[in-house]
Amino acid sequence: MKSIVSAASHPIAGFVFVFLLVGIQPISADTQHEGSGVEPSLQAAQMLIVRDYAGYDEISLPLDPRSESRGVRSPLFEEPPQPRPPTPAILSVPELSSSLDANGKVVVAGIRFDARNELDPSSKPALDQIGALLKQRPALRLHVVVHTDNIGALASNRELSQRYAHAICVALVVDYGIARNRLTANGLGSLSPLVSNQSGRGRATNRRVELVVQ
Incomplete structure (x- = not known):
């Protein structure tokens, strides 16, 4: 089953109704390297909503937190520690x-x-x-x-x-x-x-x- 993201909106009496259906399926274990010891991960989708001037358009955008091409970084990602500059010697x-x-x-x-x-x-x-x-x-x-x-x-x-x-x-x-x-x-x-x-x-x-x- 593939992940499905859909959104619809209708301007009724000044309100916007948004319906979001997200299908989440684990990655098949047989696609992983044998003996890697890595647990199956999940494919997730998030909705990015952008309203136009009239206030009722939405855009559904799947965001993969592991995707570097979208510039999205996992919150668990940590920058490697930077080496401290050497302390200058006290001049005589x-x-x-x-x-x-x-x-x-x-x-x-x-x-x-x-x-x-x-x-x-x-x-x-x-x-x-x-x-x-x-x-x-x-x-x-x-x-x-x-x-x-x-x-x-x-x-x-x-x-x-x-x-x-x-x-x-x-x-x-x-x-x-x-x-x-x-x-x-x-x-x-x-x-x-x-x-x-x-x-x-x-x-x-x-x-x-x-x-x-x-």
Whole structure:
């Protein structure tokens, strides 16, 4: 027996009556591969109703959730886990200094913020290197620039990144004795991405802290 889907409608007193007859038959077990251990599955049909301007036309459309050609995916389908990008290493004082001299800026890994938007204690190793760099080079003045991805409103991201940059400057002044006039906090939000924000890996790359020579 084949699956049958039919629909009919009649505009009576402003109401639409739709009759749907769906025949469901298991796939024959002898069509499966022997020894596969797979239970017979069911062929199912669903109705997609589209009303025209008058309000009484319907379209019957069988939908197979396993059919990739219709772009329909089973709700049980799960995307394979995506590998996390490797965690960048924390740069040492010579590495920070070399990049600043060569490029005028350097991306600093290892600075994180908690759910309250405060510096996480795990940021200390990275801050230790920045503090040591500034002590070794007393004439060095830096912009502390924080970038975000493009998720959320631009204004909110700029405000948040400014708060992050300010928190980093405060930590360097309070905990490492760096003169306040040597540091300037700058929050750029998502205005200066390194790569596209279309993927999770790209957004993770764009969320960063940079030191820029003044």
